[in-house]
Amino acid sequence: MATILIVEDEIPINELIKRNLQSVGHTCISVFDGKAATQELAQREVDLVLLDIMLPELDGYEVFQQIRGTPTIFLTARSSLSDKVKGLTLGADDYLVKPFEMLELLARVDAVLRRTRKASKEYELDGVKIDFESRRVFLHEQPVECTPKEFDLLEVLVNNRNIALSRDKLLELAWGFDYAGDTRTVDVHIQKLRKKLQMESRIKTVYKMGYRLEV
Ligand code: CA
Numbered sequence: 115m116a117t118i119l120i121v122e123d124e125i126p127i128n129e130l131i132k133r134n135l136q137s138v139g140h141t142c143i144s145v146f147d148g149k150a151a152t153q154e155l156a157q158r159e160v161d162l163v164l165l166d167i168m169l170p171e172l173d174g175y176e177v178f179q180q181i182r183g184t185p186t187i188f189l190t191a192r193s194s195l196s197d198k199v200k201g202l203t204l205g206a207d208d209y210l211v212k213p214f215e216m217l218e219l220l221a222r223v224d225a226v227l228r229r230t231r232k233a234s235k236e237y238e239l240d241g242v243k244i245d246f247e248s249r250r251v252f253l254h255e256q257p258v259e260c261t262p263k264e265f266d267l268l269e270v271l272v273n274n275r276n277i278a279l280s281r282d283k284l285l286e287l288a289w290g291f292d293y294a295g296d297t298r299t300v301d302v303h304i305q306k307l308r309k310k311l312q313m314e315s316r317i318k319t320v321y322k323m324g325y326r327l328e329v
Contacts, residue, residue: 115139116161116227121151121177122189123169127212131164134216135223137276139329148172155181162226164189164219165206167197178204185230187222189214217274217283224273237272239329242311244272251311258310263288267303271317271327280324300324 118135122128123146132142143160145151149171151163163181167174167190178186187208188201201209207226210219228235228246235246241254249265251258260268266288270279279287281297288303289295304325308314318326 115141116223116231117141117143117159118223119151119154119160119163120144121146121148121163121169121174122166123147124166130216131219134220134277138220138274140223146170148174148177151177152180155184160184161231162187162223164223166190167201175200175204178206185226187226217277217279217287220274220277221287239272239316240312242313244268253311260307260310264303264307264310267300268307268311271307271325275327275329278320278323278326282324284324 115138118140120128120131120135120142122131122144125146128144128146132144135142143154145154147170151165151169152172155163163184163186165174165177165186165188167188169177174188174190178188182205185207187210188206189210189212190197190201191212207230208222210222237244237246243252243255245251246269249262251260251265251268267284270284270287274287281300284300285293285295285297289299304317308317313327316328318328320326
């Protein structure tokens with residue numbers, strides 16, 4: 115997974131982000147002001163920076179000017195259009211307005227990592243190997259036929275592993291916001307994935323809620 119630098123001076127928010135990113139397998143480094151961010155980035159390479167705009171020492175824009183080239187998602191409490199435009203004009207990869215849902219953050223992080231990282235787009239668990247680039251799945255080296263939606267759902271589960279996802283959230287993430295189908299669709303696809311990939315004990319049912327891929 116990825117190494118992510120979290121630059122956020124509000125300690126509870128910084129820690130919440132860190133916990134959530136770590137729970138899906140990322141390595142996180144937390145810093146609490148702009149100067150510490152540039153010092154950290156001078157010493158090591160990271161895959162992604164989550165960068166608050168209102169920061170002590172140097173603000174997020176100043177930090178961003180100095181770290182050119184590292185994929186960056188701006189985080190800010192400001193929701194004005196001009197800030198959003200400024201962040202994206204400077205070349206940020208994405209922009210999140212606080213407060214945001216953690217699932218929203220994880221989805222954006224995955225999207226940026228997917229865009230910016232060409233290599234290591236594989237995931238392996240037990241005998242299951244998933245190649246995200248070619249969208250192929252193998253079980254004990256044997257190809258498994260998955261429909262496009264089964265693959266999308268599997269990808270969502272993997273990207274949000276260890277997190278309980280409601281059926282509605284799964285529909286939203288795998289089928290899209292405007293999908294009009296009902297949540298039974300999710301159950302049917304989950305059953306198929308469990309069977310095809312022998313993941314009965316990995317894809318857990320979360321009582322009265324949805325599902326979680328447990329790793
Ligand atoms: Ca701040």
